[in-house]
Amino acid sequence: MLLDRHRMARLIELSTLERTVRDPERSLREEDVALLIKAAYDDATEAARAAFMARVKPMPTSTWPWSAVQALAPRAATGVGRIVGVTIAPPPGAPISPALLILLRGQADAMDADPGNRLPARESPEGIPWEPLHRALDAWDTATITAWIGPMGWVSRAGATSGQVPAGTGPTGSRPGTGPTPNGTPDPASPPPAAFSWKHPAVIAAGASMASTIGVILFSRRRRPVPAQEKP
Numbered sequence: 001m002l003l004d005r006h007r008m009a010r011l012i013e014l015s016t017l018e019r020t021v022r023d024p025e026r027s028l029r030e031e032d033v034a035l036l037i038k039a040a041y042d043d044a045t046e047a048a049r050a051a052f053m054a055r056v057k058p059m060p061t062s063t064w065p066w067s068a069v070q071a072l073a074p075r076a077a078t079g080v081g082r083i084v085g086v087t088i089a090p091p092p093g094a095p096i097s098p099a100l101l102i103l104l105r106g107q108a109d110a111m112d113a114d115p116g117n118r119l120p121a122r123e124s125p126e127g128i129p130w131e132p133l134h135r136a137l138d139a140w141d142t143a144t145i146t147a148w149i150g151p152m153g154w155v156s157r158a159g160a161t162s163g164q165v166p167a168g169t170g171p172t173g174s175r176p177g178t179g180p181t182p183n184g185t186p187d188p189a190s191p192p193p194a195a196f197s198w199k200h201p202a203v204i205a206a207g208a209s210m211a212s213t214i215g216v217i218l219f220s221r222r223r224r225p226v227p228a229q230e231k232p
Contacts, residue, residue, distance in 0.1 A: 003104065003107065003119055004104060007039065008104055008145060009146065012142045015070065033065045036100065045106050045107070052102045068099050068100045070098055071096065116154065133154065
């Protein structure tokens, strides 16, 4: 499975900001949240996209896009539901993880993915050393999750790095222009990110049906006016 550690670190950062930051900085950081949503949505499986939409649709449109990174207070839970390996409910008593975590845990496989983001299947024998990381994700234990993020990949308690290749073989599964290199540095051949606009009809959706649903959310949300001193 793929689990982008850079996006995970970004989600933890923005989820923390969601609880603390206030206008005008909150308005200024909305684009950071939206860009992360779009990137995660574009790379997710259809099952993960559907689970994500099921989580965000009941949320007030006035709280979008911050609602996608919001971690809610603990509440009683009946169990953990899964859709193709995507956790959609927390264990009893655990914080409700951000909806965006569904997309990150449901990333579609890709041959050119950063090897450092590749983990063994959770149910496989190879996945046993990584079970504490999965449990931390289930419980949204951000301190533990952060401790497992390394510069070249996810790092287990035993010191193993995910996607590690034998010495002398060189990186595999990557090509110029596909994003970060295995050592975590930006790929110089990567194209610059496309300009983002809140009014784009497919701001986070790749398919037409999802685009229409998310378009309604985006167009119906109430934008807060920018303070006079922030205007050019």
